[in-house]
Amino acid sequence: MGEGPVPSGPSRQRRSRDAAQVTAAVIELLEVLWEQGRDAASSHPVSASQLRVLYCLDREDGMNLRTLGEALGAAPSSVSRLCDRLQALGFIERSPSPVSRRELELHLTRRGGDYLRDLRQRREESLTATIAAMPPTARTALLEGLRGFRDATEGRAPGHRLAVQRDAEKPA
Template identity: 60%
Template sequence: MTSSPLLPPTAEAACAASSAVELLEVLWGRGREVSAAPVSPSQLRVLFVLEHQEGINLRTLAEAMESTPPSVSRLCDRLQAVGFLERAPCPSSRRELVLRLTRRGAAYLADLRARRERELHKVVAAMPPADRAALLAGLTSFCAAAAAEALPPAGDASLDASRTA
């Protein structure tokens, strides 16, 4: 992408990131299409959330997904049916269930990531070395900024309270 005198640098960078995301979605789609048990993007998001917040309840998952508990429950039903998720009694409350990835679900994510990385490796390998170094530096900074924006601070009381609720 060439520099545009009409856009401020932050807008130009945001446009470039948007284009990159769209191309990444194409590459990501290739990884899901060859799967033995393909999952929808929403189901995949459930798996990612559970991978990072093992043992949360349905309400907390719905909040993380910015959805409703009935919608998220249906996603979980489908994931449980293919063996990627399990519901277990909550140790602190008999009325609640906790959600966990199964070994099969974790293996699916590992396999998906490996396929995605192979696709990305092909693209990155075609880049000149200086551009690869710049990409690494830029993505490292981008990930840090995105994580600060998208993820609650460690020890966030609202998240901790919702995990026990």
């Protein structure tokens, strides 16, 4: 897709602000879709904070509470309570660390993994239906824009890369 000259000054700021406002509106719509998927994925839907724990453990199984707390930016007591609730639901388990007797490792259980797979499948189905209703040129522009957004985000926060599967990217 060809690009024209890059605007500068107030015009560029206005376009960035307009894009940010549209993005915020889209995020609100995604949150509604996400909630619908989360509620339908289980008879025990988890909170957004608990879901972040599941995502972290899905990416890095076996992390300890300290590492999880750093990833979440949360206090140890809060992380422990989140894990208590998830363990009560059967979504995670704690086991002794083979490296240190003072540490526990956190693992996603089969039930927790099934919950995430079902949730992701429901969300993907919802997004696929919405995106399929878009004109092909809009789908292509969306893909290009989202890749640019991801790349800009990763460039600004190198220690907090988004969990995006690059090899799953395909042209619209």
